[in-house]
Amino acid sequence: MEKLSFTMKPSTPATGTRARAIVGVVASGNLEVLLERNLPANICIIDIATAAPGFAAVWEAVIEDFVTRRPAGGLHISINDGGARPDMVSLRLAQGVRLIEELEA
Amino acid sequence: MTSANSWYEAGARQRVAAMLDPGSFAEFIGPEQREISPHLAIFDLPEQFDDGIIVGHGTLEGRRILVAAQEGRFMGGAFGEVHGAKLTGLLRAARSLGEPVLILFDTGGVRLQEANAGELAIAEIMRALVEARMAGVQVLGLIGGRAGCYGGGSLIAGCCSALIVSEQGRISVSGPEVIETNKGVEEFDSRDRALVWRTMGGKHRYLIGGADAFADDDVLAFREAALIVLAGNGRLDADVLEAEQQRLEHRLHRFGEAHDAIDIWTDIGVSEPTEIPGLATDEFLRRITDKREKANGAR
């Protein structure tokens, strides 16, 4: 397993009030994303454990894109990756941000 | 074949959300606590924060209920040390609280990378389950996921007070590949999917009394079935086991010579038995009314 960690400065803080959210599953070509709202609103930390080593640059690009386009400030995001493609990673991150924005049911 | 609310396609969290009253679910040892398997790192395998099972409580039509749901996509929903211990703890709680339990099975059995811990977890779960039932607690098993209910999972299912299955709900101790690997393709051709479905699938299990309710592959259909089954009684005592002994002996006596599920369905008196695998739920249930073997609580 390769471990990566990125500390980002997103342009927008996450909305909503949920403390946390989880989406996805650890399987081949898939990943789980756990989002926890416990950081200052101008920071987003993303910790990754991936079964596919050697793709740090790709992760960085996907995450740059994510924090630019989505309101991710204040989130600590933890990822367990089963070897997902970048488009799947982007999808799960977007789903996670959407879920943590939702009102508590 | 699969609906928009397919049970088979849904993940464990989606199934729990659909099963319980909206917003009522609260998880025990949730993923944020990161109680991962301590053994997968030995194999350099990825971990999942909930170790592939969700346990918690909620309400079903206002009634408090405990629930466990396996995630069949993570390591085939297999039982490891943490995964199993979460279900053991839930069942021990059920006994002292006197609250019914739903187990949403989706498992290939014991997780090989922690086989000894997984095997023992199965035994602990069975003991906790039986002790809960002896105290009068109902424990329902719901089976219709992509991993089926295999190996040790099928033995746990065999301890439940009632089982709800869909056509996709395969229940078997040895999986098709295991039988083929050990006994040869002549004994079981695991690539013959029709053979797998009619030998281990939900329709066959329902027909021979191996399951108590048959549901469409739909999360709301499973919910409806659970509500009906929960109205019954799940107590386990000597009378129940005496009745189960008779029921299973009767089954071996009646169907012991059968070579194929079709032989059994013919013997039961189902009309056009070869059509059974292709029938939609309504037609299947209509066709077998008053014909199938029933457990009548003898499990």
Added chain:
Amino acid sequence: MELADILASLFPGGHEVAVMDNLISGSGIINAIKVHVIGIAGQSPLGCEGALILAGHVLEITRKGSAAPILVLIDSSSQRMSRRDELLGLSECLAHLAKTLLLAGAQGHRTIGLLYGGSAAGAFIATALATGTLVALPGAHPAVMDLPSMARVTKLPIEVLKAKAEKTPVFAPGLENLAQTGAIHAVWNPDQSLAEQFLALLAEQTGGDARDRLGEGRGGRPKAASIAQRVEKEASHA
């Protein structure tokens, strides 16, 4: 130890234990205590018929209303792997056997498993692991799955698996590994009277299922006991 030697050492005064089609049943007397015996011999697999025969014995014992101990002797392979057994509902038959043993335990019978040979997978769960206390004799060789099969499934070379097995008891076959996870209460000494060791075991107090705490203490299962306890606690306070 061979079955005949085990029975001789357990029941110096003689016994009425018979083996038919590799299924063991009967009884003997140790120090005026009647002990029922069931089990599997000859490293044979456990199928639907065998499971129901053994379950029938257990139900007959519990029906009598005494609290006599039940000794389960095990030298089996795995569950019988066949299309016919699965067609007939092997999972129900094996679970039924386990339930009869668990019920007997709850009704006051001490259920003691003695693993003296092999056992694996579903047969192990339905017999040995469904007893209240499981002991073993040296040379017993339980295996959830053998290493060659495990190598096939995990796609790892067997040498790699063997190297990993040196560092953890959690996956590899063997008596010592299962003992460390808490499955085996004690390993008996074959050079001493089995009758005396049986009586000593009977004298020990038993409570609930202590296997997870045993596995924690022995270092084979670091998390099971605490996880189960935490779930139980969270559920009770929810």
